[in-house]
Amino acid sequence: MPALLELEKAYAASKKDKEFLAELAMLQKTYIGRPTPLYFAKRLTADLGGAKLYLKREDLAHTGAHKINNAIGQALLAKKMGKKRLIAETGAGQHGVATATGAALVGLACEIYMGTEDVARQSLNVFRMKLLGATVHEVTIGSKTLKDAINEGLRDWTTNVRTTHYVMGTVFGPHPFPMMVRDFQSVIGREARKQIRDAEGKLPEYLIACVGGGSNAMGLFHAFIDDEVRMVGVEAGGRGIAAGEHAARFAGGSIGVLQGTKSYLLQDDNGNVLGTHSVSAGLDYAAVGPEHAFLRDSGRVQYAYATDDEALAAFEQLSRTEGIIPALESAHALAEAVKLAPKLAKDEIIVVNLSGRGDKDVQHVARIKGVEL
């Protein structure tokens, strides 16, 4: 608790700290490469024959995904708090890479926790983290995926709390993490809001983003919460909604408490957390950020899911029609757009958050397709 209170205080102070904000803004521009483009996907739009599809190109941010927005923010904050070491969990490896990058940038030591199963399917990102100077710890217990990587990260933090900052990678965990991570990611929506107005003279009818923990979705949605814009969060439907076969918390979960957060959770009748499955490591998680739970219960955001097969089809469709290979996580959002766009009028607009690029998934997809590289 004292560490969380210290973090809350430091974060609140940083929001009023002109020097901190100026440094963050400068790094967003010159290091991350913001603003990322809002791209009109003309051929995919024509293919689907309905609403106009725009892609918010977070895949073009430094390190290849939106995760860097949060990691740089927290790395700067940790440095300011006098911490010597950054630790983080990672699923797909994008947050691990982003944190290792942030640590290298500000000159802090870095250790990453990653489940054995994810290490196997995201080996490219493991090597990237090592190149960036981080130590990668394989987590061999429990589900061997993101959930247990978070458990191990939190155990490390409990042990080394005086010297270490835990860089939570998503809008989950105890307060202030869900708020802080959302704030660092909200630059996505602020940019998209301005960009779509410049391009179309109006706001979009729909926003779509994939939801694992939910940081890219909160980042896109936050600036539009008070607008008349419909929003859809897309969870991982895996092999279908049966226990252990998916990670669609809103479709198959109930309210529970995990890792310091009360939210929707995939659990059994005795409150033990169930196993999950998704083709995408970044969505393969049993709980969802608490603000998503709020937005769902209040009806402000609709939540859908895409199965492994639907995501893989969207992955290939975007690659072929637009020359953009998306992350498998982002492919879940695209799969929903593929379903929705044909039902809408041609003057309606959908903005899809293309949260990351697919280079990391190429080997995994090849394996699934039975292609030897």
Next chain:
Amino acid sequence: MTSRISRKFQALRKEQKKAFIPYIMAGDPDIQKTRELVKILEDCGADIIELGVPFSDPLADGPTIQAAAQRALDGGTTLHTVIDFVSSLRSSTEIPIILMTYYNPVFKYGDERFVADALSAGVDGVIIPDLPPDEAEGLMRLTRKKPFDTIFLLAPTSTDERIRKVCRASRGFIYYVSITGITGTKLTLDPAIGSHMSQIRGISDTPIAVGFGIATPEEASMVARYGDGIIVGSAIVKRIHDPDAELKQYLRSLRAGIA
């Protein structure tokens, strides 16, 4: 109403003795084994027994307790079965029993039903490491004036404000975590322990039990200088699959070390 835990500490205080509080995981690997172990612990001088409730994500625990929890879950042990088990023990023993559980199993069971069922089964208190007093108002309201203690944790990193809060909220005893870390970690006593103890004693009459990382009789003896009770978990859990003789001898040496 005074709980069995408070009465035990009062009795020990009169004898100028400290409490020996062993921890075992309920249902590791099955409830029958746990039943035998409770008897052994009591025979070897345990004053209070801390009974772990298995959970899929035991955040405050190291590899030994995590593995024990997994064995218990594989054997089908749940919060329900642990409460029933304590009830069945009450025909043969009056030793104070505390459940150590994470919050989600309790939340899923329902706070109100949990307190009612645990009380009628003869459970004397609960430790929930992922539920700080700030979030435990409901549970504290339900257990007020009942012989059911809510025990909260303090750590070497706890601030003055936190110490005051935990002292106010804790009943039965205050759980002082000897290290910054998780259960079963090698013990290196944090220098803050001495000043923290006098600070807690200045605020509260509630007994203090110290735990996390205590594995040898020597360590138990050293830590017993600070606390009113000593909690040993991982080191016992590691030994329970060894022959009884060695376990009993080890438990007696811990008891002797605490004095």
